[in-house]
Amino acid sequence: MFNKKQKQLDNNERPSLVTLTRPSSVIAEQFRTIRTNIQFSMVDKNLKTLVITSAGPGAGKSTISANLAVTFAMQGKKVLIVDADMRKPTVHKTFRLPNRDGLTTLLTERDVEIKDIAHRVDTEGLFIITSGVIPPNPSELLASKRMDQLITEFEDLFDLIIFDMPPVIAVTDAQVMASKADGTIFVVNKDGADKEMDTKSKELLEKVKANVIGVVFNRVELKGDNYYYYYGAE
Template identity: 80%
Template structure:
């Protein structure tokens, strides 16, 4: 028992944002699993292969939720890839404690590079990560390129589920571009960081590209004030 507690403490120290891994029995982890279940039920008539996670503005916790969703899907026995497609302010490599030297930008700009040489295979069974790589001067153009379309088709043939962590919708067009290419979009709303006007504007922008918005996650709720479970994580 002592060794088990020690291993758990090491996990919490090394990967504090991955609460579904470090504290799987917690209320927060259970709520992430509920989000996973709701995503699965929302796609009854079609297999969900690709998913975008975005938000109205910064600080909503979208990267933390993306990472924890990836963990819960992998724990379900799926082969999952999480891609840090926020090539302006990448966070996923920090959450998983990975090098960000090569990543999505490498795959999009160097045609000879193979996915197997870029994707990080984690100790978590079935979970892989592609970090953003070097921040490029033209993220939107890269995401809208034919090369991105080919890459998307390629990874769909390898993985059961691909989660794209995107920048906020209002800030840049990146999330709109990818939302138009994937099976579904999850929208993260920060209770204290996004007003109604910002949320409605984001919804309008996603509707313009015919994004399939599966639902929204109301994040950073204080249980002392509201009868909802809270989720406090690091990252974007």
């Protein structure tokens, strides 16, 4: 169905994808805990679209997005991760994919179909749409009727769609998409947490009636593991 060829990568090439490189680690288990907490937070509603954002840069939201996508795919779900950070995209770097075409292409070229853009990677059930060319008007594109149409099309094709968004404080992109998504996860960096920025972000998300279903407290040192990264959604 999807025209993009499957991408085979050695796990050693993907240090940020700990759910693939170290699936038995404490960190990978924390991602499975986050997955479970997300599922329990939406028991009365079918969660199809999930926004991942943070207050500012450097919180690790893109790493969280990628590993959550892998974790849900490993559960047997058909998962799509969309790099909707059309200002500073990183998903293509994480998965070592080309970024010539992507979300921008789907938003601006009506004759292009999802199957022509989505990358099918070697993790069963996981698909990637990169950002594509950086446009001059990301917020307007995300707020467009075309974006609404794409979300509906995504929901018809996949069990879960994860949108990796820019930080809330910097631009309105995350607010726009949080207002459209079933749920939003907010990532907080333990070492760089700014209470004022986090509070402001919370207020901005509340203004658009975003359904913030959890917070991931990132880069928390875990005893017995050489990395320090993640806890779970609360």
